Amino acid sequence: MKEIKIFSPGTIANVSCGFDALGCCLDTIGDEMIIRKTDKKGVQITKITGDDLPFETHKNVAGVAALALLEKYNKSIDYGFEIEIYKNIKPGSGIGSSAASAAGAVFGINKLLNEPFTAQELILFASKGEELVSDFPIADNVAPALLGGFTLVKGYDPLKVLKLPVMDDLYATILHPQIEIKTSESRAILPEKANLKDAVKQWANVGALVHALHTEDYDLFGSSLHDLIVEPYRSQLIPGFDQVVKTAKDNGALGSGISGSGPSIFSFCKGIQQAEKLRDKIKKVYKKADIPFHIYVSKINKKGIKLI
Numbered sequence: 001m002k003e004i005k006i007f008s009p010g011t012i013a014n015v016s017c018g019f020d021a022l023g024c025c026l027d028t029i030g031d032e033m034i035i036r037k038t039d040k041k042g043v044q045i046t047k048i049t050g051d052d053l054p055f056e057t058h059k060n061v062a063g064v065a066a067l068a069l070l071e072k073y074n075k076s077i078d079y080g081f082e083i084e085i086y087k088n089i090k091p092g093s094g095i096g097s098s099a100a101s102a103a104g105a106v107f108g109i110n111k112l113l114n115e116p117f118t119a120q121e122l123i124l125f126a127s128k129g130e131e132l133v134s135d136f137p138i139a140d141n142v143a144p145a146l147l148g149g150f151t152l153v154k155g156y157d158p159l160k161v162l163k164l165p166v167m168d169d170l171y172a173t174i175l176h177p178q179i180e181i182k183t184s185e186s187r188a189i190l191p192e193k194a195n196l197k198d199a200v201k202q203w204a205n206v207g208a209l210v211h212a213l214h215t216e217d218y219d220l221f222g223s224s225l226h227d228l229i230v231e232p233y234r235s236q237l238i239p240g241f242d243q244v245v246k247t248a249k250d251n252g253a254l255g256s257g258i259s260g261s262g263p264s265i266f267s268f269c270k271g272i273q274q275a276e277k278l279r280d281k282i283k284k285v286y287k288k289a290d291i292p293f294h295i296y297v298s299k300i301n302k303k304g305i306k307l308i
């Protein structure tokens with residue numbers, strides 16, 4: 001195999017209570033990438049559509065992730081790789097744009113090398129790409145992109161990611177206001193310390209959410225989607241956030257929150273009909289904000305990146 005084409009999905013990181021730890025994979029939002037072997041050694045980014053991103057390998061998250069993989073690969077090869085990126089996820093959207101590029105690059109190259117690396121190792125390489133935009137090799141987006149479903153980053157030293165169950169009838173309605181919030185900026189507004197009482201409630205919510213996924217308890221899942229530590233600060237950067245969350249609650253959503261570092265807002269629903277109904281309601285509400293937006297409905301993607 002000399003060339004593959006892949007769909008690299010968008011993701012929701014944090015999932016409210018799980019800051020920098022929880023993530024889930026989306027099914028209908030994602031980038032497409034073509035990765036091929038080439039006679040020229042190294043990694044070249046040869047095509048990017050959909051956004052103005054750097055072609056220089058060391059300045060592009062896909063290139064950095066790919067180089068991290070090849071640095072670890074201990075066999076001599078007399079060829080290199082070209083990467084084409086067709087962006088459908090806007091950078092700074094909060095739905096894993098950089099993660100899709102980084103995860104897609106290592107997934108594709110690993111396939112073309114006959115899969116010498118495990119999924120856990122691919123997460124590590126992809127997170128090196130994320131470090132380019134986040135100043136830390138964060139894995140809460142790349143992990144669900146590579147593994148599918150819900151994931152929990154147990155720790156980084158060493159990296160340990162757990163794949164969690166997915167409830168079959170769980171859907172996400174995602175509002176993406178067309179403004180950009182850079183991850184580095186959204187981190188800069190966060191406090192260095194958290195109130196102990198809030199922290200106790202937060203890790204209890206994480207435990208309850210994990211239990212809800214294992215027991216398919218939709219009500220418990222929804223009641224666990226509360227962020228007392230990060231959301232109060234980041235929500236101030238998102239116009240109309242409170243109104244969207246209220247609309248979701250009033251129309252039967254299980255719960256809502258900020259996707260990643262924003263500005264996208266997710267709402268989980270039981271069943272596609274509920275999710276599509278909520279999409280229509282949020283559309284009507286957010287048109288009043290006079291901000292361009294996209295809105296999506298997606299089932300939770302159990303498989304992650306796939307060949308197309």
